[in-house]
Amino acid sequence: MQPHITASCAIRGNQIFVNGTLVYQGTADTPDLAAFLVAAYRHFGLQYPKFFKMDALCKLAFLTAELLLPTTSLAARRGAGEVGVVLANRSSSLLTDLVHQQSIQEPAAHLPSPAVFVYTLPNIAIGEISIRHQLTGENTLFVADSFEPEALVAYAGELLAEGSCQACLCGWFEAGLTSHEAFFYVVEVPAPEVPARHPHHTSAIEALYTQPLYS
Amino acid sequence: MKKVLYAASTCVTPLGFTTAATFEAVQAGQTGLRPHWFDFSDESFAAATIDETWLAEAFAPLGHSAADYSKLEKMSILAVTGAMSRVAFSLTGPDTLLVYCSAKGNISHLAVGGTPYLAQLARTVARACGFANEPLVISNACISSLQGLVVARRLLKAGRYQHAVVVGADEVTKFTLSGFHAFNALSRQPCLPFDAAREGINLGEAAAAMVLTVGPVEGLSAGAVEVVTGFSTNDAHHISAPSRTGEGLYQAVTKVLQQAGGGPVDFIGAHGTATRYNDEMEAQAFHRAGLHEVPLHSLKGYFGHTLGAAGLLEAALGIESMQRSELISSRGYTTCGTSLPVRPIRQRAPAELRRFLKTSSGFGGCNAAVLFAKAA
Known part of the structure; x- marks a missing residue:
């Protein structure tokens, strides 16, 4: 059976969508990204204290995965290296890079923090998600100007085709100077009782990606 | 099944600007590690950096305007151009993928108000080297370029391309050095891997490019x-x-x-x-x-x-x-x-x-x- 996309989750502006349905809307008093993500974390009653140590980019990725993965069969596949994680982003870890740079900019006020520095890599988000959900399979972080599914489809498709993973968490997450966005989806060969949702094709992913805009 | 073969490589390191020159310097017992001083400490840190004058001399014959490229871009272009020149087939067609891998790219630009984007860096290198396709960019911390090889091998094996050029590049910056220092992970002396007296890492800079191919290619011997x-x-x-x-x-x-x-x-x-x-x-x-x-x-x-x-x-x-x-x-x-x-x-x-x-x-x-x- 061909792999299909079985679920998706998107965070745009102060809205969160699961499978295209609006599940959370931030309020006007959550103006910045981190505050919005913390408010959403509390709204969903999540219990994971490490969340508060994460930078905004990791909070964004973590929350997207947290709301997405329970709607899939990934929990049954994890732990055996059978779930891959293939994500892409634009600004890498720019927001935290700027915080670290600020702490070293003036030699007279040199005070870098290891707790900040560790988040100056975009793939730390993959690490946070992997720790939370015990995902131990293939992991790749692509960087691109914008969300272009072709590379994700090509690579995740090959991982599934060669049997290197049974399911793959894929998508785009971005926390830049002026905007943020996350769009994750799960591609897997669904169990027979699970209705196949969307084919693992670029056009289907693009349709899912734009869908929440019109909800 | 198609075999993915190594065709050529070029390493741009403090010890040489080709794989052969670097290998021979290593085998002659040389190291690129030297004491370096940074503005936040009176003590030196051992680090391996590429001499700017030496790099400029090697970059000039390529015919690019030196002022248009950062040090990391020059290192990358030199490595990619070198590797491309070592194979008899063309790598500028649509059947070749460039995979650009870096943990931090032009991160040193942050200190002077720049906003470094990895995709922009990769595109700069791809255009300078004449690639037809947009580069694929990978940033997976310290496995970045080995993961680049893993990804390129899969895409070649799947028949998506005939050839791939994988390049890994990072430079020594105060940004990374101060971070590893804050982690207490740096050794001020030359590092001692697997040794009882090891105290931590030294930072270094390099660009390395490798050409992989699945194409029926002349000039690859039985010892390939x-x-x-x-x-x-x-x-x-x-x-x-x-x-x-x-x-x-x-x-x-x-x-x-x-x-x-x-x-x-x-x-x-x-x-x-x-x-x-x-x-x-x-x-x-x-x-x-x-x-x-x-x-x-x-x-x-x-x-x-x-x-x-x-x-x-x-x-x-x-x-x-x-x-x-x-x-x-x-x-x-x-x-x-x-x-x-x-x-x-x-x-x-x-x-x-x-x-x-x-x-x-x-x-x-x-x-x-x-x-x-x-x-x-």
Whole structure:
């Protein structure tokens, strides 16, 4: 059976969508990204204290995965290296890079923090998600100007085709100077009782990606 | 099944601007590590940097305007151009993929108000070198360029391209040095991978480019090197500390050996950063995989830790080692410093080398392993 996309989750502006349905809307008093993500974390009653140590980019990725993965069969596949994680982003870890740079900019006020520095890599988000959900399979972080599914489809498709993973968490997450966005989806060969949702094709992913805009 | 073959490489390092020159300097016992001073400390740090004047001299004949490119871009363009010039086939058509790998790219631009984007850096290099396709960019911390090889091998095997050029590049910056210093992970003296007296890492800078091909290509002999297989894994354990049991690396190595159908490994190009925890983790993983008697080296004593460039740089030199049938010693090692012993190579020596395992591990819990073998 061909792999299909079985679920998706998107965070745009102060809205969160699961499978295209609006599940959370931030309020006007959550103006910045981190505050919005913390408010959403509390709204969903999540219990994971490490969340508060994460930078905004990791909070964004973590929350997207947290709301997405329970709607899939990934929990049954994890732990055996059978779930891959293939994500892409634009600004890498720019927001935290700027915080670290600020702490070293003036030699007279040199005070870098290891707790900040560790988040100056975009793939730390993959690490946070992997720790939370015990995902131990293939992991790749692509960087691109914008969300272009072709590379994700090509690579995740090959991982599934060669049997290197049974399911793959894929998508785009971005926390830049002026905007943020996350769009994750799960591609897997669904169990027979699970209705196949969307084919693992670029056009289907693009349709899912734009869908929440019109909800 | 299509075989993915190694066709050529170029390493741009403090020890030379070709793979051959770098290899020969290493075998002559040279190291790129020197004391460097940064503005936040009166004490020096050992680091391996590329001389700007030397780089400018090598870059000038390429015909690009030097002022248009950063140091990292010059290093990258020099490496890619060098590797492209070493193959008889064209790499500028739509059948060639460029995979650009870096942990931090032009991060030094932040200090002067710039906003570095990795995709922009990769495109700059791709355009300067004449690639038709948009580059694929990978930023997976310290496994970046070895993961680039893993990804390129898969896409070639799937028939999506005939050739791929994988490049890994990172430079020594105050940004990364001050961060590792804050982590207490730096050694001020030249690093001592796997040694009892090891105190931490040195940073280094390099660009390395490797051409891979599945095309029917003339000029590749029976002794050609195949990129047999490669996998990455995640420890799912900690974002900055390696797994104490080496679980993720063990899994990556095991998957590689299983898919390769067993058989001996003649030497391992270890990650060997010379931190307490990393080298111990690797020793655990190699023991669990039954590879603890296999000769291994870390090349960090020659180049420091070149971050995203390390995997590909060390793979290229390992392949050179296979092709010249000559082991590279693990510089800085004298006394076993891991709770389970491994076998660091103590001196340059001739050896028949048919199968080479390269591994890397990085922040975020990521690990990668790639097996290279001489085609029968």
